Amino acid sequence: MMSLLTGFAVLLTGFSIINAGLLALYAVRQSSQMVAYLSGVLLAILSAIQLLNFGYLEFGTEWVHSRIYNVLLFMVAPTFYLLSAPLLEAQTYSFAKRWWHFLPVFLALILPPAWALPLAFVVGSGYLIRLGLNIYALRAQRSRFRLELFGLVLMFILAILVILLGVSNSLVPDQVFFSLYAAAIGGGFVLVSAVLSFAPQLPTEVAEAARETYAVSTLGKVDCELALQALQQLMQKQQMYQDTELDLPSLSEALGLSHYQVSELINTRLGKSFSRYLREQRVEAAKAQLIDQPKATVLGIGLAVGFSSQSNFYEAFREIVGMTPGQFRKLNQKSIPK
Structure with missing residues (x-):
């Protein structure tokens, strides 16, 4: 049974490391520079954790008990929060003003590794509660992406299980703990890939729902009538819809607007999502x-x-x-x- 669990964990570890590169390309393609940067950092952190998990499960290396491993654990929660909060709260944050989120990382350098590991998961639980409240605030918009929201809820439940696992790590044998943790990270990658395959515009739609919830608009300095005329020109005369690869970022580039602005323009002025419009x-x-x-x-x-x-x-x-x-x-x- 233990060998089966370890083998499954190793399989998911390999998948997550390979998939991290694909998700990074997606982030560069679909997101702003800051979002792409934070996505790359988060994926690099998770890949490094998975490599260390793999080393322990396959070769018995002890890096999972090192301060480096704990530093990586402390970095996951604040990085994920800084990445997702602007989408869920409809606000643009300056990274320079949010550096203090990484102060707990220094605990990994001070505390003994046996103490630092569960504390990293405790810190993560605080961020998880905050993000859970943000998702709950969007409940009025749930009719727009029911299935996608179900995927987010599954990821949220998985995160809760990971937190519980981390806090109780002293009660679980190391082989079991790191196998379950590696499998949980890999499962998270599977869920993210599945959700984005089914709904590639989900980040934009969530940001759009958040702006409606908090009554924040990105069109304050945009001549909407002129933009709609330009959109009609691209579709009717240049027939951009014929491009099989046409997506929101490429259309936004053609219009000279951000993809958030184009998404809000189509949603508020035409009453439909970009994918429906196309x-x-x-x-x-x-x-x-x-x-x-x-x-x-x-x-x-x-x-x-x-x-x-x-x-x-x-x-x-x-x-x-x-x-x-x-x-x-x-x-x-x-x-x-x-």
Whole structure:
């Protein structure tokens, strides 16, 4: 049983180290410079912890009992808080004014490792409570991302279990403790990857919900009418929706706005999310082509307007129009006078 647990922990350790690089690329692509920087720092810390866990579980190295390991543990909670708080609280923080969050790290250099490790998890529990209250404050917006919020709740529960594990580490054999801790970190990486695969725009949507909750707008200095005209120009004349890789950051760059501003602009002025807006643009173009190009295949039209696969095209078309592309074409061809 112990070997099975250790093997599972080692497997998740490897996954989390590899996945950390992919998540770092995602952060650089989707986020501001500060968010990308903090994401990189957090992923580097977690990767280092997992490498030390791996060394102990596979080769019996004692780095997990070192001050370096405890320093890394003390850095996880404040780094994660500084990364997530601006999204959840709709505020922009200056890192220079928040340096004091890392003061507890010095405890790892002063206290004996046996004391410092559980204390690191106690400190983490304080940050966890604060973030839990922030998530609870967004409850009025939960209808916008129910499944995504479920993923966040799962990660929150996992974090609670990790805190309990860390606080009670003296009651658990080292092999069991570090196996469970490594598996928990790996499980966190699995959850994050799954949530972002299902909802890649989740960070932006959460920030948007937070701004609505706290009545904070990013459009104060933006000419919204002019921006909407520019958006319409990009979609109708330049047909940017045809780009399968089009995402919020690339559209924001084309408009000369931040992705938070574009997201809020579409949400507040058009009453829909960016992903919904993009699907509607592609479906409208597909509807015209289904009628105007009767010899073109349905799949060919779907790919031409920017959908990455037939399943995505059919799902979006049925969601917006209420029927399949083939049914729409047949219905409208019948209505055309001969």
